[in-house]
Amino acid sequence: MVSGSDRVKLGELADEAGVSLSTVSKVLNGRTDVSAVTRARVEEILDRQGYQRRVGLPNRGSLIELVFPELETAWAMEIIRGVENIARQNGLSVVLTESGDRHSPSADWVVGVVRRRPVGVVLVFSDLAEEAKAQLRSRAIPFVIIDPAGDPAPDVPSVGSANWSGGLMATRHLIELGHTRIAAITGRDDMMCSFARVDGYRSAMNAAGIPVDERFVRFGNFQVDGGREIALELLSGPDRPTAIFAGSDLQALGVIEAARTLGIQIPSELSLVGYDDLQLAQWSSPALTTIHQPLTKMAEEAARLVVRMGEGELESIPRMDLATRLVVRESTAPPQV
Template identity: 45%
Template sequence: MSGRTVTIADIAIAGGVSVPTVSKVLNGRRGVSAATRRHIEQLLVEHGYERRGRPGQGTGLIDLVISDLDTQWATALLRGAQAEAARLGADLVITTTHGKPVGTPDWLDHLAERGSDGVVLIVSELLPAGRDELTNLRMPVVLVDPVGSSDESLPTVAATNWAGGRDATEHLIGLGHRRIGFIAGPIDQVCHRDRLDGYRAALQRAGLTYEPRLVRQGDSLVGGGHRRGLELLDLPEPPTAIISGSDEQAYGVYQAARDRGLRIPDDLSVVGFDDVELCQWVSPQLTTVRQPLAEMAREATRMVVELSRDAARVSPRVELATTLIERESTAAPRVGHP
């Protein structure tokens, strides 16, 4: 191994053990027999392994795990995380999951071999076995808009999604709309369920009946908005306004309206969610609920770095406020329009 830096993976191969086992020995953690521990410690000395970082200070390496990178939503999050990491003197390693759960043995081995200080997990599912191994490695995890019913023991950063769904609906009701469609994003994600619940609550408060046929489940992408938008517009009594669970999906609704010869906002009002750059590129500019994406990623990155340096810190849940941004895509329904 001469001529290059010795890694944890090198020691694991030499000792015939896994990378997490070597990491446990390095960090003095349980789960390794006395004989194996002595053997690995001897190999560390023989091969001249040099530990990264100082105890309690971390190595300055954060793993950011995100579903995909090909949306403006992802770009905003990455910008925020990178800005905060740079401010704190840390580096980011980016992993995309394409919607698959996180926490496989291979991924954990790479994580331990890199010597990462912690993980920021954005809209991904953490496998129970992966969570247990990260706990064994004393590696902090912060969730951003977690999938499913999140583990309340893990630090979480989210937006006030319920309030955002309510505000979008109340805005349209205030303009005079009574048949309001809703295209959610993937409903397994807590954020999209909360937005839908806010929509239902606003309807109830206004004395309007919740109609399941006016609700569709999309995919947060343009294609899903187009397909589900057409379904709503082709109803015998179509909605006069549609709320989308994401801005890119809302652009798909724009396409559906164009296909049906409808003008926005004269014939159909549209509201998005997120406030990505697309909102000001489209015509008419999109009314949307601003989710502070960059701020959420910055906060999650800051929390991971702090937890890596002080594991005794309380694991909080942080919610950042959403804001309705009114632009040109919403207006009162046409006179005589149901």
């Protein structure tokens, strides 16, 4: 139901846009029977006038929307599990959407989410476009980013993890075993988490007085194929590393495959540390030493935040970084003498 004061304000917005009140209502509710030109004009005026629908509306839906750039990895399953845990506790359902790239969802996604009117939105992206933020806020649809890149905008609620500490712990573990020729394979060079994990690696090496061989620092894609290709290059030379810190468990699986191809035994000839602690890390051969990134917990916290924001409980912009920890299994050992 629209209150009298809201109706008056929307009427003024309709007059300024030169459209009817029903057209403004259609735009606010994500209806598709409005031309793109009219929709853009109304959206611009709504944004400029700072229109904000009140939170806690009685017609709010029963869904939490979870948006991914891709749904193909085991990483995504950990996130889904966490959001579903909180949705179940609150009598809600989860709808999954695949949209955009790793930076942000596609531009047309927001039209659909406005129409679906979820309790809130959890996004696995680096950031949101300004237009998308404005449209979600004007409809009082709260959103939280589970941040894979490590650098969300200051005005975006987010839940992340301590990437630098994870890189530090992984490398320190290898150093304490006696390794000095340690390589680092990280993610894409346009993601802050890739740099944060490598910075942790560099800090551990510098603190131990071990020079970093820049040939051993490689950017990849956090996927199995990237880990395999880079590891084949690193391990084929005569002065190969005795240990590798991989920026994801999937990359680490690629390193294991490359080592098998080259006849290199893990951990007797090569120690390996992954990152994420996905369930598959326990099932690899050998079982993978890794950095536990609390993905399910991150997803639970993000879902809990959107529920609380939807109920009007939070006024400030929440930012949260959860701790990482080392999990030692069978893929690391002292270097051969």
